[in-house]
Amino acid sequence: MQFTLAVTDSASKARAGVITTDHGIIQTPIFMPVGTAGSVKAVHQRELENDIHAQIILGNTYHLFLRPGLTVLEKAGGLHRFNGWQHPILTDSGGYQVYSLSGTRKIKEEGVTFQSHIDGSRHLFTPEYVMDIQRIIGADIIMAFDECAPYPCEYGYARRSMEMTHRWLQRCCDRFDQTPPRYGYSQALFPIVQGSVYKDLRTQSAETIASFEREGNAIGGLSVGEPADMMYELTELVCGILPASKPRYLMGVGTPANILESIALGVDMFDCVMPTRNARNGMLFTTQGIINIKNERWKSDFSPIDETLGGYASTFYTKAYLRHLVVSNEYLAAQIASVHNLTFYLWLARQAREKILEGNFLPWKNQMVKQVMQRL
């Protein structure tokens, strides 16, 4: 994996770059649609490619480990061949889901024992095993196994948790460096900065993570309930420590405004379930603002969902038709809204990149944050 920084904005810390992987390039800043169980919910693979213009998607180690399981994934030749997505894939380490989805779970120095949320079966994730699993999944970018501290979190717990995450990172790196990729293309390991909302811990964690000198770095444990300003402050702090020569990935973020503000702070990669999850609830992000399509207001609005945006879902279907589908609980509602919202998120990232390259990112960002977050 290679990262080339094309431009750093003079008025902000925004950057435009290119990540090159064996499955193709990623132009940053980038938003990565979440394909939890090997499928971006309600979206066909060709829609991801041709309509949404996704360049990289996420898979989730916890979900893929449970279903379809490692035997099937290995027989398939990895996730790319299993789901037919031939562009880059990043896998989350599974840590977050172990904490949020599984029943009884126990975090020890060795790793985490947990019960499957599907059938109650018991499993142990260690840093080493999570590396092995992600090797088998075959993601282009794999994430270190960490503990994502909750919010709010007492200082002592946050410190101990961060320190264990750092020790686990060493074990992840050791295992990763001792094992080859499975399917003939290279994989990169990204460590994750933790430290909750404490600046001294975040500083310490960012310095530690940077010292591992991996091919990219991630910021975890944010957007978990803390105020947005606190998230921005910590993101800025951490971005100032993580090397400029490596891509920076802010995990699980966020709203269109969160993404634009974080790009301004020097973040290059984002993922979030918001565009797809909110789509399934009838919430649309558009170039003009946010639409609750269930609202009576859209009942007879026969204009396209968002003509500015381009792409089939956003321009072929009307607001009134989509409203009808949502109200009628039709499958197609989730399909149209999901493709549309992802098309918007990828458009936003592309626009941001263009503005950075053109040298006028900051005024555009300040205007867009207001425009895209207003409720229509």
Place this chain on the structure above:
Amino acid sequence: MQFTLAVTDSASKARAGVITTDHGIIQTPIFMPVGTAGSVKAVHQRELENDIHAQIILGNTYHLFLRPGLTVLEKAGGLHRFNGWQHPILTDSGGYQVYSLSGTRKIKEEGVTFQSHIDGSRHLFTPEYVMDIQRIIGADIIMAFDECAPYPCEYGYARRSMEMTHRWLQRCCDRFDQTPPRYGYSQALFPIVQGSVYKDLRTQSAETIASFEREGNAIGGLSVGEPADMMYELTELVCGILPASKPRYLMGVGTPANILESIALGVDMFDCVMPTRNARNGMLFTTQGIINIKNERWKSDFSPIDETLGGYASTFYTKAYLRHLVVSNEYLAAQIASVHNLTFYLWLARQAREKILEGNFLPWKNQMVKQVMQRL
């Protein structure tokens, strides 16, 4: 609407023809995907057109009347403009759903009073009103309002029900002939043969329906639980009475075998929820036979769903991936399986037509009935 008979098979009663409507042509025999509430469940409109090669889809008067309702449909300029499907549409009269879905319903000579299954609101469907509603929906082919007798059905009830259906038909025709289409393109009215499983009633009904000399004729009240042989016998009987110069539509039928056998008896048009409903339960119809994709057998089968068939869903995705999606309750499971099954149904109709035109339909049909109905 115009119907041109191209070829009638010499070894069977199968026919190949062309229906011309203001929204384009339909090559018969044809299968019509069911788009109950203005959407073929889990299928995008462009998939219907480009992958499935649908030529006409169904809408349902009962569902569309309740949601989005006539005001929205009329403002939109009819269903074609509302859902973006620019090819022919046929609407069911709503009678079947009034009987099967709504709560308290009362059938009187005047019409049927019923309660919405959505909000319990009370409505009265008369033959006249159902014509008005279908005028507003703007379907190319609209169906007469009938009573679909249940199975089994006592002779006396079947006779009285049939006679009322005939009286209702006169009222449908009167209203239809006194009212113009709404959106500048013509509409055709198809009456429906009833008479339960009684040959004398079916004969009488077919003769009555034929005497109305509408642009096409339908056979209703079959495939409601009676043995397949009885359905074929009655279909043959009715097809022998309905004029050869008009298209014949066997409503709500059926399995691939039902369709092939009924084509051999002289039926031209079919609709059924089976390909989409069964898709959502993981049952796939393929050129090689029937697949229960949940079966362990497909877990590591990385071959395409059905390569013979062509089309994105059937050739891009593998059986193992689809199985994983079905088991994991992913939206994409219903999407892939629905597009696939409909692609198969339309392929089957196209193949039948080709064989009729080539003059070798019967041996092909006899072989295909076995092939496509075997469980893999």
